[in-house]
Amino acid sequence: MFLSSQATFYTGVARMRETTWIIDSKSGALTVEGLQQSELAQLATDLLAPGKQVNCARPINIEPLRLSSAQAMNGEPSLRVFRIYHNSVVEGPGRRSVLQTAGCLLHCAGCIAVETWPLDSGVEMEVREVVERVLNPEGEPRAGVTVLGGEPFLQLDGLLALMKALKRRGQHVTLYTGYTLEELTSRCDARIEDILALTDILIDGPFVKELSENAGEWRGSTNQAIIYNPTR
Numbered sequence: 001m002f003l004s005s006q007a008t009f010y011t012g013v014a015r016m017r018e019t020t021w022i023i024d025s026k027s028g029a030l031t032v033e034g035l036q037q038s039e040l041a042q043l044a045t046d047l048l049a050p051g052k053q054v055n056c057a058r059p060i061n062i063e064p065l066r067l068s069s070a071q072a073m074n075g076e077p078s079l080r081v082f083r084i085y086h087n088s089v090v091e092g093p094g095r096r097s098v099l100q101t102a103g104c105l106l107h108c109a110g111c112i113a114v115e116t117w118p119l120d121s122g123v124e125m126e127v128r129e130v131v132e133r134v135l136n137p138e139g140e141p142r143a144g145v146t147v148l149g150g151e152p153f154l155q156l157d158g159l160l161a162l163m164k165a166l167k168r169r170g171q172h173v174t175l176y177t178g179y180t181l182e183e184l185t186s187r188c189d190a191r192i193e194d195i196l197a198l199t200d201i202l203i204d205g206p207f208v209k210e211l212s213e214n215a216g217e218w219r220g221s222t223n224q225a226i227i228y229n230p231t232r
Helices: 037-047 127-134 156-168 181-185 190-197
Strands: 002-011 014-024 030-033 078-088 096-101 123-126 144-148 173-176 201-204 225-228
Touching: 078 127, 078 156, 096 127, 123 127, 127 156, 144 156, 156 173, 156 190, 181 190, 181 201
Parallel strands: 096 144, 144 173, 173 201
Antiparallel strands: 002 014, 014 030, 078 096, 078 123, 201 225
16 A cells, blocks of 8 residues: 655745655655655755664564463474564564564663563463464565564574474574574584574674664674574
């Protein structure tokens, strides 16, 4: 669905020509017809206050999960899930659906998700249901799925089942962890190796509050590394 409008703008005493503004209501993409790029930049300067970097474009006020329609049963792979949301543009490349797992033992000072720390927080869900919710059509168009925590690597069996299911559905997966890649591989656990082999982007390392300034895109602090295809 596209929304469009036409307007005539004035800059100082000069009358600018009529322009058409087209907004994709799903992706938010803006197309402006009738202006050169330099004219558009000047118009934005005239109309808007100076911009500032906030490094935050994730949906807000997303409630944690309270109930699931199918509790883990019959030996099916499961995960404890704290929150699922869509349309984040800061937790990996593009517009993404996000799964936030429950439980973390690292307890980084300044963490923005302290509510996910308790191991009994969130809701235990079958991986099958998690995938259905993460890939809900309301999250389209999506560039991929991001899995973060809590700490996803506390739930190796469920995380591996999830990664396999997402890759079968052709999803690009970004995975966050508070452990470094070296710490993970030093465990010599075949499940970890399999998870990393299915990961397109790994963002590793604990959050360090003192290193949070100018961390750049996707990272919380500058000590964290963005690792593409970590097993390669």
